[in-house]
Amino acid sequence: MWQVMEGSHAVAEAVRLAGVQVISAYPITPQTHIVERISEFCAAGLLEARFLRVESEHSALAALIGASTAGVRTFTATSSQGLAYMHELLHWASGARLPIVMAEVNRALAPGWNIWTDQTDSLSQRDTGWIQLYCEDGQEVLDTTLQAFRLAEWVNLPVMVVLDAFFLSHTHEPVQVPSQEEVDRFLPPFSPSFRLNTETPCAFNQLATPAVYMEMRYSIQQAMASALERFPQLEDAFQTIMGRRYGAVEEVSTADADVILVTSGTVTSTARGVVEALRNRGEKVGLLKIKLFRPFPAEAIRRHLRRAAKVAVLDRNFSFGAGGIFAQEVRAALCNLKDRPQVFGYIVGLGGRDVTPALITEICRKTWERAHPEEADEWMGLTEVPYESGTAGP
Amino acid sequence: MLEIRFHGRGGQGTVVATILLAKALFEAGYFVQSFPLFGVERRGAPVEAYLRLDRSKILLRTNVYEPDHVVVLDRTLLHGIDVTRGLKAGGWILINASLPPGQLELFKGFRLALVDATRIALAHGLGTRTHPIVNTAMVGAFARMLGMPHMQAVAQAIFQEAPAKPEENLQAAQDAFSEVRLLGLVD
Numbered sequence: 001m002w003q004v005m006e007g008s009h010a011v012a013e014a015v016r017l018a019g020v021q022v023i024s025a026y027p028i029t030p031q032t033h034i035v036e037r038i039s040e041f042c043a044a045g046l047l048e049a050r051f052l053r054v055e056s057e058h059s060a061l062a063a064l065i066g067a068s069t070a071g072v073r074t075f076t077a078t079s080s081q082g083l084a085y086m087h088e089l090l091h092w093a094s095g096a097r098l099p100i101v102m103a104e105v106n107r108a109l110a111p112g113w114n115i116w117t118d119q120t121d122s123l124s125q126r127d128t129g130w131i132q133l134y135c136e137d138g139q140e141v142l143d144t145t146l147q148a149f150r151l152a153e154w155v156n157l158p159v160m161v162v163l164d165a166f167f168l169s170h171t172h173e174p175v176q177v178p179s180q181e182e183v184d185r186f187l188p189p190f191s192p193s194f195r196l197n198t199e200t201p202c203a204f205n206q207l208a209t210p211a212v213y214m215e216m217r218y219s220i221q222q223a224m225a226s227a228l229e230r231f232p233q234l235e236d237a238f239q240t241i242m243g244r245r246y247g248a249v250e251e252v253s254t255a256d257a258d259v260i261l262v263t264s265g266t267v268t269s270t271a272r273g274v275v276e277a278l279r280n281r282g283e284k285v286g287l288l289k290i291k292l293f294r295p296f297p298a299e300a301i302r303r304h305l306r307r308a309a310k311v312a313v314l315d316r317n318f319s320f321g322a323g324g325i326f327a328q329e330v331r332a333a334l335c336n337l338k339d340r341p342q343v344f345g346y347i348v349g350l351g352g353r354d355v356t357p358a359l360i361t362e363i364c365r366k367t368w369e370r371a372h373p374e375e376a377d378e379w380m381g382l383t384e385v386p387y388e389s390g391t392a393g394p
Numbered sequence: 395m396l397e398i399r400f401h402g403r404g405g406q407g408t409v410v411a412t413i414l415l416a417k418a419l420f421e422a423g424y425f426v427q428s429f430p431l432f433g434v435e436r437r438g439a440p441v442e443a444y445l446r447l448d449r450s451k452i453l454l455r456t457n458v459y460e461p462d463h464v465v466v467l468d469r470t471l472l473h474g475i476d477v478t479r480g481l482k483a484g485g486w487i488l489i490n491a492s493l494p495p496g497q498l499e500l501f502k503g504f505r506l507a508l509v510d511a512t513r514i515a516l517a518h519g520l521g522t523r524t525h526p527i528v529n530t531a532m533v534g535a536f537a538r539m540l541g542m543p544h545m546q547a548v549a550q551a552i553f554q555e556a557p558a559k560p561e562e563n564l565q566a567a568q569d570a571f572s573e574v575r576l577l578g579l580v581d
Contacts, residue, residue: 002420004413004416004417004420004426006429030432115432116432137455164455165432166429166430166432167429167455167456168455170429170430170432171427171428171429171455172412172413172416172417172426172427172428172429173416173425173426173427173428173452174420174425174426266455267455269453269454269455270453270454270455270456272453273453273454354456354457355456356456356459357454357456
């Protein structure tokens with residue numbers, strides 16, 4: 001059924017349809033609408049689940065680690081500082097191989113205090129062993145949340161469904177909400193192969209000596225590799241029932257493109273419009289959207305980008321002392337190719353600054369004009385910032 | 395594609411006005427998108443929200459800079475905010491007011507529509523005397539001004555969305571639909 005709803009509520013609908021059994025969360029803007037709606041579902045009896053209000057994000061994830069270990073389907077949502085506060089337990093959830101699903105609404109980290117969109121919060125958790133899926137619109141975030149439960153439970157890893165603050169979380173748009181019967185066909189009940197059971201007591205997450213720890217880490221990597229391999233099958237199953245699929249990456253007009261834009265999140269939608277407009281003027285520009293960031297679909301990215309002369313990566317995030325995070329990953333994926341495109345990195349839209357068609361068009365123009373990228377990624381739309389050094393020095 | 399900017403104050407239901415219209419316009423066959431310019435909202439603080447509608451899926455995910463039309467839910471905003479910022483020539487400005495604003499020359503080249511949404515909201519007991527909730531009246535006036543969405547779709551959206559007094563909200567929308575004065579081009 002079609003409904004006009006905001007991205008946050010699309011996530012909540014998916015959680016209801018997935019029959020999640022334990023939700024634990026602590027409110028933080030811009031995520032709050034998600035758990036607010038879920039708590040309404042619980043109060044109205046539309047979702048039979050335990051909703052745990054806890055005193056912090058650290059406790060929110062700790063509670064789900066307990067619940068998931070006991071073998072029930074679990075969900076939480078957070079943003080920014082809340083995710084940072086969960087950091088220790090993010091490792092714990094993946095290390096314990098718990099299929100927890102989290103919605104992460106991208107919000108800039110403080111200070112300066114900023115509630116607007118920026119991917120640095122989720123991307124700075126890239127090494128925690130969570131699968132990460134970046135979404136573009138309300139439909140994709142609903143569908144991806146449903147897929148996240150099946151994927152998580154298939155490979156025993158936690159999944160983060162990532163959405164932009166406001167441009168997606170608070171934007172109302174038409175979304176097709178599947179029926180319960182359709183969702184039940186796609187997503188069977190969670191039945192874990194191991195769980196905490198008082199009938200057969202055992203210890204979980206014991207001391208792991210050097211003799212076993214490395215193998216345990218390797219098994220997580222095997223699960224990541226398996227998630228990457230199984231993602232198309234998962235989408236096949238989803239498409240058969242729902243008629244929609246997204247791809248770990250999605251290409252638009254890349255086959256003959258001289259310049260390919262690489263995007264993620266809602267910037268992708270705006271960039272689709274730019275690519276269409278430039279194509280109508282005869283410019284050979286293409287687009288590659290990266291949805292699945294962990295595991296990183298390096299092979300698919302090489303396949304789509306290798307023929308282009310230039311690639312322009314738009315990063316709404318930054319790793320201080322290095323560069324845009326998607327650009328780093330794209331460069332790493334391409335580096336062993338003999339003939340490879342030049343990769344231009346652009347930093348855009350930090351802290352919710354708007355990424356407009358004019359800005360994306362300017363990025364295309366800059367990429368066309370220059371033969372080679374600068375060493376450092378270019379910060380777009382920046383006013384001049386004087387450098388102030390500290391007072392101590394040699 | 396049409397882009398519409400809404401100016402209001404926290405507590406008047408500005409964001410909900412865009413949601414009501416998005417739902418009603420979707421019902422009327424349009425692709426829609428509505429969202430607030432999110433700040434640190436407090437009751438009484440200026441609020442901006444946007445509405446987009448088109449015949450095909452809307453790809454643009456940015457703020458609205460050059461609206462086709464503007465809706466002002468609180469006329470006291472006219473003193474502090476340039477509501478014509480970026481407004482396309484000939485665009486409508488729908489204002490919650492009983493009389494045309496002073497300094498009419500500021501609206502030259504735009505079309506003006508007036509509706510006394512505050513009086514209508516109070517007549518139907520929406521909000522309080524000091525904080526009337528004018529959004530549904532403004533939605534009714536909007537529907538008349540643009541000739542869409544039709545009032546059945548507006549009614550459906552109000553019944554879906556209004557947390558209280560759905561009948562009264564619908565009556566406010568209908569009153570505003572009848573009463574709105576389309577003054578037209580200011581020259």
